[in-house]
Amino acid sequence: MDSEPVNVREFQKLAKEALPKMHYDFYAGGAEDEHTLKENVKAFQRITFRPRILIDVSNINMETTILGYKISAPIIVAPTGCHIYAHPEGEVVTARAAAACNTIMVLSFASSCTIEEVASSCDAVRFYQLYVCKQRYVSAQLLARAESKGFKAVVLTADTPKIGRREADIRNKLTAPQSKNLEGLLSVEADSKGGSDFGAFASETLDPSLNWKDIAWLKSITKLPILLKGVLTAEDAQKAVEVGVDAIIVSNHGARQLDYAPASISVLEEVVQAVAGAVPVLFDGGVRRGTDVFKALALGAQAVMIGRPVIYGLAAKGEFGVKRVLEMLKDELELTMSLNGCCTVKDITRNHVRTEGDRLRSLM
Ligand SMILES: Cc1cc2nc3c(=O)[nH]c(=O)nc-3n(C[C@H](O)[C@H](O)[C@H](O)COP(=O)(O)O)c2cc1C
Ligand SMILES: CC(C)CC(=O)C(=O)O
Numbered sequence: 001m002d003s004e005p006v007n008v009r010e011f012q013k014l015a016k017e018a019l020p021k022m023h024y025d026f027y028a029g030g031a032e033d034e035h036t037l038k039e040n041v042k043a044f045q046r047i048t049f050r051p052r053i054l055i056d057v058s059n060i061n062m063e064t065t066i067l068g069y070k071i072s073a074p075i076i077v078a079p080t081g082c083h084i085y086a087h088p089e090g091e092v093v094t095a096r097a098a099a100a101c102n103t104i105m106v107l108s109f110a111s112s113c114t115i116e117e118v119a120s121s122c123d124a125v126r127f128y129q130l131y132v133c134k135q136r137y138v139s140a141q142l143l144a145r146a147e148s149k150g151f152k153a154v155v156l157t158a159d160t161p162k163i164g165r166r167e168a169d170i171r172n173k174l175t176a177p178q179s180k181n182l183e184g185l186l187s188v189e190a191d192s193k194g195g196s197d198f199g200a201f202a203s204e205t206l207d208p209s210l211n212w213k214d215i216a217w218l219k220s221i222t223k224l225p226i227l228l229k230g231v232l233t234a235e236d237a238q239k240a241v242e243v244g245v246d247a248i249i250v251s252n253h254g255a256r257q258l259d260y261a262p263a264s265i266s267v268l269e270e271v272v273q274a275v276a277g278a279v280p281v282l283f284d285g286g287v288r289r290g291t292d293v294f295k296a297l298a299l300g301a302q303a304v305m306i307g308r309p310v311i312y313g314l315a316a317k318g319e320f321g322v323k324r325v326l327e328m329l330k331d332e333l334e335l336t337m338s339l340n341g342c343c344t345v346k347d348i349t350r351n352h353v354r355t356e357g358d359r360l361r362s363l364m
Helices: 009-018 021-028 035-045 091-100 115-119 136-148 167-172 197-205 214-221 234-242 264-275 290-298 308-340 356-363
Strands: 064-066 069-071 075-077 105-107 126-130 154-157 226-231 247-250 281-284 303-306
Touching: 009 021, 009 308, 021 167, 021 308, 035 264, 035 290, 075 091, 075 105, 075 308, 091 105, 091 115, 091 308, 115 126, 115 136, 126 136, 136 154, 136 214, 154 214, 167 197, 214 226, 226 234, 234 247, 234 264, 247 264, 264 281, 264 290, 290 303, 290 308, 303 308
Parallel strands: 075 303, 105 126, 126 154, 154 226, 226 247, 247 281, 281 303
Antiparallel strands: 064 069
């Protein structure tokens, strides 16, 4: 592509050109037939607006707060592993870009850079994403390090008791992650049996016995607020509130875990209704446009998290690329708010969107 990208999707093409196939496929891929991967994006396309007119939109304010922390717009950086494949300096660069955009980055447990490197890269509010390992002391130690380095919340990813079947990674024989955080704590060597070493490492490391009772364990080892990531049903949303998490993240892990899990946006409202305002609900999966951000907010999300586009920005143009991705989404959100007649994020309501469900109900 000769010209500068004009939207977030165009960064994907640049990233594909910039990266070795094995690493591009790791970032871009989903589980099995990638049905959910496509649905995450397509389901947004089935939601339309009910824009309101003749509202003074000369001043738009996108600011919001997450767990009391002010951010410039309801768009934050999702936890994604292995940024070193996209940029030689890895997550440190992503962290700087997020900070420059006045937003929160969630640092992945599978980050290439250490917690300490990211913490000292720049001043910003950051959250830490936790996987629970079979060797629980590893998770406990990493969380303690994040807490001592000023991370403000822990995102417990609950949709990965085992790693999803990512066939591109198996075909490419993806190598195990380079994780400086784990040095001295855990070996990344694993027997892939001819498939992906990355998958083999994850299978040997993730604790499939993790269950609802372990939220009490997590609370016993940290004072940080807990966000539970991977909720897709009303039942689990209610349980999450009962066990006392501080926020819920509606997510299907960017369609990398269970294929034929629902598109995240298609279940957001179900979760929001079940939670009934008890805790904030965040959202991720398939957000590629400011219009997508608006739709998620209209269906009850407090903020959205961005996964792949951030990595594509990093791979294509480093810190500038991540900033551009976040700015493009913010600019598009601002315009979408203006054209829907909303001056602040609080003005965005359920009445501003029409979902597939609404259309079906209107036919009955
Ligand atoms: C390359 C890649 C690595 C990921 N690594 C993690 C991870 O370490 N922890 C986690 O909770 N989620 C991880 N995710 C899932 C993201 O946090 C997020 O749920 C997803 O990417 C959102 O969908 P999107 O990519 O369509 O924006 C990863 C996603 C991708 C694409
Ligand atoms: C399973 C992890 C080690 C990484 C991850 O969450 C991902 O690649 O989606």
